Amino acid sequence: MNETIVKVTDLINRNFYPVWRTEKPNVVLSGGRSSMKSSVISLKLVADFLKDDMGNVVCLRKVGKYLSTSCYEQIKWAIYMLGVENEFYFGKSPLKITHRRTKTAFYFYGVDDPMKLKSTIIAKGYVMALWFEELAEFDGVEDIDTVEDTFIRQDLDGKEVKVYYSYNPPRNPYAWVNEWKESKVNDPDFFIHHSTYLQDEKGFLSKQLLRKIENYKKNDYDYWLWMYKGEIIGLGDMVYNMNHFHPLDELPDDDDILLIDTATDTGHQVSATVHCAFALTKKRNVILLDTWYYSPENKSVKKAPSDLSKDFFEWITKIRETYKKSIDRMTIDSAEGALRNQVFKDYSIRLHPISKKKKVDMIDNVHDLLAQGRFFYLDTENNKIFIEEHRKYQWDADTLQSDDPKVVKEDDHTCDAFQYYVNDNLRKLGLKF
Template sequence: MTVKTINVMDIMNVNFYSLWLAEQSHIVAKGGRSSMKSSVISLKLVVDFLEDNLGNVVCLRKVGKYLSTSIYEQIKWAIYMLGVEDEFYFGKSPLLIRHKATNTAFYFYGVDDPMKIKSAKIAKGYVMALWFEEAAEFAGVEDIDIVEDTFIRQEIEGKEVKVYFSYNPPRNPYSWINEWLDTKAGDPDYFIHHSTYLDDKKGFLSEQMIRKIEKYKENDEDYWRWMYAGEVIGLGDMVYNMDHFHEIEELPKDDDLILIDIAIDTGHQVSATTFLAFGFTKKRNVILLDTFYYSPENKVVKKAPSELSRDLKEWMDKIQQTYKRHFDMQTIDSAEGALRNQFFKDYGIRLHPVVKKKKIDMIDNVQDLLAQGRFFVLKKATNEIFLTEHKKYQWDADTLQSDDPKVIKIDDHTCDAFQYYVQDNLRKLGLKY
């Protein structure tokens, strides 16, 4: 079986030649965002696949729901780049890309539960390669081992299963994958490759993309070093760089509000409740318009959910009357049922429970927005508590040397609500890649 005449070396940057030619069984491709490492791996997998009539490739991500819009499309892109799309059937249910002539395929699995992979069946032939895309998302080396052992236990005469890992290194040096990689330095079975967008000497990246990346560098060089240079920069003590919280006296004249989003963190009896109103503008900037903050501390009689429900509705009505814009997303902590149910009972409005991620991941999303210079705070008395809490927001020093660092859970209610807002609006904010 042959690939249409094309020189693959012409469609990748020179820095990837060594990865392409690496003979080790395990290939680790780490680096910054937009370094094109996933593109090169997908091309390599398709070329090798077409040279083996019995070979199959298994492509994996930690969360199964992301397969169809990420690694599946990446393999599909490589097939089209090589001009062999007519040789393949592209299936969505089940998710696979099958070669019409050989009946071998690219299989796609989520590893939400690694043990379920043990029952995976390959229709014909053997597994010649595995690809762990966004490998840092996996829970730990145990996830990797369970999956890898499932597919490499079959003896393949004259060859070994190739295992590929691609990921952007977490900034925490104690993240499991950073520590795991340290153990592989010098291992003869592992080829470790690092790449960044700066290695693009052939001009594959658009000028628009380069400008965007350079804006990150201008606004927050530490964030750029992590996200685009792929460096493990550490966490530091303070969570946020307050230079990115731009205070403004009034709404900009040249950047109209399009809509308003609400984010809610509740505490009821033991801690504070906060409502945040965020304006989203034509230029895709975010402006904190107003903050509601109620603390039950030192109060003999605490507010009940029915009272907070009324407070929320009155506050929302005031926001809408002031800014004359419709509400879009109205987000609340997914663990909060009392206020959500009370508000629907009182006003027939369903608040949207956010799908929370690990704390460090939600913070990373907020930092992405901040590093782009797109966040502003309207200077007013009600918003001072928001700035005060974010100034004091710190990592717990006792957890920094761990794979799961924690924040200090004191006076962090507006911090949580801000994270819920960003998490629930990733696509609208242009933060979902």
Template sequence: MKTKTIKLPELVGKGYKSYWNFRGRYDVCKGSRASKKSKTTALRIIYNMMKYDQSNTLVVRKTYRTLKDSCFTDLKWATKRLKVEHLWEFKYSPLEATYLPTGQKILFRGLDDPLKVTSITVEYGYLCWAWLEESFEITSEKDFDTLDESIRGELPPHLWKQWMITFNPWNEHHWLKKRFFDAENDPDILAITTNYKCNEWLDDADLRLFENMKKNNPRRYQVAGLGNWGIVDGLVYENWKEEEYTLDQVIDCDSVDGIDFGYTNDPAAVFIGFIDTEHKKLYVWDEVYKKGLSNKRLYEEIESSHYQKKSYTADCAEPKSIDELRGYGLRVEKSQKGKDSIMHGIQYIQDFEIIIHPRCVNFITEIGNYTWDEDRLGNKINRPIDDFNHLMDAMRYAVEKYAFGRVKVRTFKGGI
């Protein structure tokens, strides 16, 4: 059998020695954008599974559909980075990775299917490790406690039970801070903070992005640049809750759908919702939220989600994009923009109770961080921050025709 010698520090890089070597139950890393926390976790899982026979790993995110383009892709990348891709098989339906020499498995689950999370077994060895990616999406600590119980049972001496927990720290009031970062001298917890400065593979263009952020958006730089806890004060929308509901519960509501365009630095955001003007309820049903989408790809994302027959209001600042989407058959009208259009839309939405389906993880992150801006003295002003606003803008476009009184009767009832 041929062997290859690799230099692990050269492939993994620096900044994660304690995280890599820790064997306590909770190995927690909050970090900035481009801090390589997810890539490092993927490398660690692949490396350790090949090193420690009988080990199996569970990978979890709040919603199953987000796994394919995040953890699953990172783990495939890790096998190539370690030059062992020929020893691994990755399957898409359902998502699964197998270490071919032994049959050890990496299993993928979403909290949106709790039965599949709590009843996990492996054919060979033990389920001993788990990776909870973007754990900030999980707003209920009780949900994590239930998830935590899935890693249980006696293990042989060479293995250990562990959760690898990674996230961006958008809000200091999240339960993750108190549970892990405020804990004192707990041998079962390692909680570290990393940022882009430990990523030696960023090029000059990447670094300029952070330097510009530091200069132009210092508040965001503290979190997305340095990995510090986000300080949230003065939310634009406070009357909202996360609650699972069915289409039957919104059968008498009007459909409201909006699009905010993005590409390189900002995601394209599609808001899918329902409005009940009589009872002042706004339901957030689904979302599309991705960077790097051409208009063609954006239409394909909408189509694959089966929302291509709906009617949208989109950002009027991009008439070319609106025309292109119309060319693909999407019904899109341009939004209205004026001196007070943003504040008018916000004030209209503030009169509603916003009910968010748990699958809308990006919407929950945005609405929980969308705050009023400050002047130079730190006083709140009557203008929202230019951040965490992609789905917020898409929502505002979606309800615009109601906010400006252009709808007299319901135009759509029920269904998708």
């Protein structure tokens, strides 16, 4: 039988050779998007796994539901690239890739609750390597220590568990992962590496992707520095660059609307309720069509949920009739139950509660859309409040030197609604990778 010889040096760029050669037990790979650090880690893990008949590998992400489309597929890709796919069984329930002969495996775990992993048992052999993918998603050093202690406690007769950490640095210099990496620079047990797409000497990246990256660079240089060079650029005072909010006098003739989504931020006694209607176009642009805004402040008689339900139904009916398009998704703050229940009771309309993340992460996804130059708004009277609130939207200066910065919670209702829309439609908008 003819054997195909695969040269690893053909599969990785030269800047990653030191990563491949290092003997240090902890390897930290930071870098910009598309720097191929995850590809190199997966290749290294598979190559080392094949040399050890008793070794197992554990791959981890903070949120378990993302494992199947990230770590799992990345390891599978590396197995195919090395031409050894016939040696493995690819299981999906549980998520596990098993070597047919040795019965050792690649295990994939979410770390939604690190303590749940303390009872994890590997049936055969021992854990030879750990991979923390998207390290910045984890809650902090405590998460990492709890997981590591679970898997490195076994004595391996002089061998050490190899631990890989990969992530794109958050823009906030005070994010825990940035400070943690800095603290490891002089630690003899740690190998620190940074990479960017610009080091792709072998042309693995497509021309289409490179054009897209150049578009980011042209539209928002700071965003490009952070997202694709992996530089820690800081947050600044203002949340958004208003040059990325493009006004339109009317809808473009050459870019038809595909569908419409809505997003709602609800208020209470003195807080406003907001509905925004966003169009997605054939050119993948987003256009703010209309903003509905009600503030109960200084009103002696305030609207009840039944009143707001009626208002919402009339508003959304008008949107449908005006643009002759269907409404695809109607998003609402997950913390709001009164209006959501009232709308369903009155009109059998289900509003979709957004699964909220940290504020800085939700804002980063909005930045991604804006930096691509894809956001527009109809310059109408109704939409003025949207622009005014975004123009004033600021980080809270007292929280900037922390790993969990906050925004100023004042006149930010349309800002929240915009974030709900983007984060509830990431895949549709092409912002989820």
